[in-house]
Amino acid sequence: MTIELMPIPIILFLFLVLVLVSIRQINQYERGVKLTFGKFSGIMQPGWRIVWPVIQKMYRADMRIQVVDVPSQESLTRDNIPVGVNAVVYFKVVDAEKALLNVQYYAYASQQLAQTTLRNAVGEVTLDKLLTDRDDIAENIKKIVGSNTQEWGIEMIKIELKDIVIPENLKRTIMKAAEAERERQAVIIQSQGEIEAAKNISQAAEILAKHPGGLHIRTLSAINDLSSDQSNTTVWMLPIEVLHAVEGIAQMTRKK
Numbered sequence: 001m002t003i004e005l006m007p008i009p010i011i012l013f014l015f016l017v018l019v020l021v022s023i024r025q026i027n028q029y030e031r032g033v034k035l036t037f038g039k040f041s042g043i044m045q046p047g048w049r050i051v052w053p054v055i056q057k058m059y060r061a062d063m064r065i066q067v068v069d070v071p072s073q074e075s076l077t078r079d080n081i082p083v084g085v086n087a088v089v090y091f092k093v094v095d096a097e098k099a100l101l102n103v104q105y106y107a108y109a110s111q112q113l114a115q116t117t118l119r120n121a122v123g124e125v126t127l128d129k130l131l132t133d134r135d136d137i138a139e140n141i142k143k144i145v146g147s148n149t150q151e152w153g154i155e156m157i158k159i160e161l162k163d164i165v166i167p168e169n170l171k172r173t174i175m176k177a178a179e180a181e182r183e184r185q186a187v188i189i190q191s192q193g194e195i196e197a198a199k200n201i202s203q204a205a206e207i208l209a210k211h212p213g214g215l216h217i218r219t220l221s222a223i224n225d226l227s228s229d230q231s232n233t234t235v236w237m238l239p240i241e242v243l244h245a246v247e248g249i250a251q252m253t254r255k256k
Contacts, residue, residue: 024051024058031096033059043096061096065157068111072165075122077130084165085122085130087138089114090157091149098153106152110145114159117144127166134161 025048026032032044035057044058051058072086091110093099099106121141122130130137138159146156166174 018053019050022050022052024049026060029062029064030060031063031093033061033096033100035059040097040101059100061093061099063093063096065090065092066107068107068114070111070115070118072163073115073119073122075119077122077127078124079126081127081170082167083122083127083130084163085118085161086163087114087118087141087159087161089145089159091154092157093153094155095153098151103152106154109152110149110154110156113148114141114145117141130164134164137161 024032024044026044026046028046030046032049034041034044034049034051037055041056049058068089068091070087070089072084074082074084076082089110093106103109118141121137121144125133125137138161142156142159145159149156
């Protein structure tokens with residue numbers, strides 16, 4: 001019994017078909033993780049790569065910066081005020097092998113980790129600190145999440161707190177507190193202005209008292225300011241010295 005071999009052209013044609021079927025394209029922003037017989041066998045760089053059917057399999061990892069939205073989290077602050085906080089997470093894969101072999105669905109896992117960390121971080125601060133120190137809180141969340149995602153081959157780029165939703169009645173209370181604070185500042189500024197004005201008037205009175213003709217000149221200046229506008233009623237003011245002189249003349253007249 002003889003076994004007939006396949007013609008060489010047919011063998012070459014089948015091999016060419018096998019090669020064409022085995023070609024995989026990896027884009028510039030991707031990396032391929034190749035498994036051979038189910039075991040990790042290497043990282044595949046961008047370009048056309050051969051992945052033999054049946055014995056090999058390839059998984060792609062996106063190396064670009066990815067953006068994940070963290071849904072609003074209802075939590076209690078340290079001073080027991082219910083708030084809703086949502087955030088956005090920026091991260092990228094720096095080690096494709098770890099991202100695909102150490103964790104299932106690395107993007108979803110990163111989102112869930114950021115979500116739970118955000119809820120815990122809100123519970124550790126007061127409402128005032130949450131409203132005023134958003135950047136510091138976001139940086140703290142980034143450090144906590146980043147320390148856990150390193151073993152997944154993921155680097156946390158940035159975490160931003162988007163919106164902080166507080167109850168309506170608390171908003172009105174905050175507005176009243178802000179209004180009262182503004183009024184307090186206005187009263188303080190007004191009183192400081194009155195103190196400075198009183199000091200200036202006192203200094204001016206001392207200067208006028210040292211010069212006998214100073215008060216008369218100030219009186220004439222005030223009269224000139226009042227008479228510059230025809231709609232003003234001019235009031236003639238006499239220094240107290242004139243009244244004393246008139247009183248002295250009257251007493252001399254009575255003696256005569």
